[in-house]
Amino acid sequence: MAGRxxxxxxxxxxxxxxxxxPKPAYSRRxxxxxxxxxxxxxxxxxxxxxxxxxxxxxxxxSLYNYVPRKEDLYELMVDAVSGEYELPEEPSGDxxxxxxxxxxxGRAIMYRHPWxxxxxxxxxxxxxxxxxxxxxxxxxxxxxxxxxxxxxxxxAMVNGTVMATVANEQAxxxxxxxxxxxxxxxQAVRGAYLMSQVAGGRYPHLAGLLAEAPAxxxxxxxxxxxxxxxxxxxxxTPVTRA
Amino acid sequence: MAGRxxxxxxxxxxxxxxxxxPKPAYSRRxxxxxxxxxxxxxxxxxxxxxxxxxxxxxxxxSLYNYVPRKEDLYELMVDAVSGEYELPEEPSGDxxxxxxxxxxxGRAIMYRHPWxxxxxxxxxxxxxxxxxxxxxxxxxxxxxxxxxxxxxxxxAMVNGTVMATVANEQAxxxxxxxxxxxxxxxQAVRGAYLMSQVAGGRYPHLAGLLAEAPAxxxxxxxxxxxxxxxxxxxxxTPVTRA
DNA sequence: CGTAGTTACGTACGCCGTACGCAGTGCGAT
DNA sequence: ATCGCACTGCGTACGGCGTACGTAACTACG
Numbered sequence: 001m002a003g004r005x006x007x008x009x010x011x012x013x014x015x016x017x018x019x020x021x022p023k024p025a026y027s028r029r030x031x032x033x034x035x036x037x038x039x040x041x042x043x044x045x046x047x048x049x050x051x052x053x054x055x056x057x058x059x060x061x062s063l064y065n066y067v068p069r070k071e072d073l074y075e076l077m078v079d080a081v082s083g084e085y086e087l088p089e090e091p092s093g094d095x096x097x098x099x100x101x102x103x104x105x106g107r108a109i110m111y112r113h114p115w116x117x118x119x120x121x122x123x124x125x126x127x128x129x130x131x132x133x134x135x136x137x138x139x140x141x142x143x144x145x146x147x148x149x150x151x152x153x154x155x156a157m158v159n160g161t162v163m164a165t166v167a168n169e170q171a172x173x174x175x176x177x178x179x180x181x182x183x184x185x186x187q188a189v190r191g192a193y194l195m196s197q198v199a200g201g202r203y204p205h206l207a208g209l210l211a212e213a214p215a216x217x218x219x220x221x222x223x224x225x226x227x228x229x230x231x232x233x234x235x236x237t238p239v240t241r242a
Numbered sequence: 243m244a245g246r247x248x249x250x251x252x253x254x255x256x257x258x259x260x261x262x263x264p265k266p267a268y269s270r271r272x273x274x275x276x277x278x279x280x281x282x283x284x285x286x287x288x289x290x291x292x293x294x295x296x297x298x299x300x301x302x303x304s305l306y307n308y309v310p311r312k313e314d315l316y317e318l319m320v321d322a323v324s325g326e327y328e329l330p331e332e333p334s335g336d337x338x339x340x341x342x343x344x345x346x347x348g349r350a351i352m353y354r355h356p357w358x359x360x361x362x363x364x365x366x367x368x369x370x371x372x373x374x375x376x377x378x379x380x381x382x383x384x385x386x387x388x389x390x391x392x393x394x395x396x397x398a399m400v401n402g403t404v405m406a407t408v409a410n411e412q413a414x415x416x417x418x419x420x421x422x423x424x425x426x427x428x429q430a431v432r433g434a435y436l437m438s439q440v441a442g443g444r445y446p447h448l449a450g451l452l453a454e455a456p457a458x459x460x461x462x463x464x465x466x467x468x469x470x471x472x473x474x475x476x477x478x479t480p481v482t483r484a
Numbered sequence: 485c486g487t488a489g490t491t492a493c494g495t496a497c498g499c500c501g502t503a504c505g506c507a508g509t510g511c512g513a514t
Numbered sequence: 515a516t517c518g519c520a521c522t523g524c525g526t527a528c529g530g531c532g533t534a535c536g537t538a539a540c541t542a543c544g
Binding site for chain 1: 530541
């Protein structure tokens with residue numbers, strides 16, 4: 001029988017080898033790296049079992065000896081790039097600075113792998129690198145004297161914000177992939193529709209905003225830094241109203 | 243020829259009828275409603291052109307007379323449920339209260355349609371109901387004396403936070419759909435792996451947190467309310483550090 | 485040394501989105 | 515009044531997908 005029975009299990013608990021049988025031609029890591037390479041180059045939708053197998057030069061079904069289901073491949077991919085976080089030996093003692101650095105690193109990783117933000121929500125679990133990351137964050141927050149639950153909220157919020165921000169920025173670019181026309185055309189058409197609607201007069205506030213906006217060109221980096229700063233602020237001070 | 247040529251265009255700008263030819267048996271709305279019905283019942287992945295057509299009792303390709311591409315169907319679905327926001331005639335004058343209400347409404351909608359949070363990032367544009375929503379938010383924020391760009395940030399952050407929160411809550415449930423085993427088994431297996439890892443002693447902070455956590459059972463509603471309150475706070479006060 | 489468990493992988497099934505073509509319909513122009 | 519054409523409905527088909535299953539080769543363990 002090929003592979004193993006489809007039983008409830010986590011990919012991380014499944015041993016890669018059991019010792020018996022011929023030496024595997026590849027490692028789980030080889031397959032994940034190939035998948036990441038494809039996703040980086042052609043988007044996450046280009047990652048199919050057939051395509052990954054082709055990239056490695058093996059038969060499609062051979063992959064199922066290493067990865068039980070495609071969804072597990074996604075989880076492995078997320079874990080792999082989560083390993084790109086560079087976490088120092090010890091937290092600095094300034095939790096605000098540490099968390100800010102983490103947020104910026106996370107954003108950088110998501111720019112390096114434009115598919116990450118989109119699949120993180122669905123393919124995220126307690127993978128080894130996720131645990132390593134979580135442990136690090138908790139270490140950074142040790143000096144902060146709040147309930148443990150609140151620390152988890154903080155971490156989740158910072159991560160979620162990074163993800164939402166980047167996902168939003170990348171939405172149009174990712175959507176344009178595989179469309180029968182170019183990203184520029186897509187953006188032009190959408191912009192034109194927006195203008196036509198606003199010109200209709202039914203959206204006075206929005207019109208006012210658009211009239212004012214061009215004066216202040218957006219700096220994505222600065223906005224991001226500010227957003228994270230605000231977020232951390234909100235955990236630094238007591239809530240005014242519940 | 244069936245349908246129209248695949249040219250760059252926004253679904254919202256495409257007229258539903260042109261007058262010539264036989265009366266259509268359905269409306270665009272009929273199709274979107276069927277799709278929403280299917281997604282509510284069986285998840286977004288169950289929404290296929292064939293399935294929607296079957297739900298309506300027509301041929302698959304007939305749908306392409308109403309919707310040029312499947313991705314447009316997603317956009318129509320997001321717009322349709324965005325219409326569920328109940329926006330009063332006039333803002334109350336208290337922008338904090340108004341935005342809080344909006345956030346809670348958004349969360350309720352995402353619970354009603356558990357597929358929404360997942361596809362919102364990819365299938366969100368300036369749809370009619372999105373414009374209506376945005377205009378309303380800007381109206382609520384009129385009393386707030388900050389640059390227009392910051393108001394947009396605030397709206398984006400509130401929306402993004404609602405989305406990220408709900409998406410995170412629903413991740414396991416949505417992931418379990420279509421798996422060869424049950425959601426409970428999935429959660430049990432993942433929990434067991436987490437425990438085994440933490441028991442290994444490599445994650446002291448995490449272990450400490452898990453030891454403390456059961457004492458304080460989480461109240462999702464309360465946490466959400468607090469998160470939004472914190473977020474709004476952060477826009478109410480100047481940033482301490484940039 | 486047999487044999488059980490593994491690896492590699494070809495074939496096949498049932499899905500998917502959608503291009504294309506044809507028949508029938510009814511409005512607009514003549 | 516009638517002709518033409520834009521439109522509707524929809525069957526067929528193509529190229530993709532994930533993956534169940536079967537077969538053959540191989541190797542570590544009892």
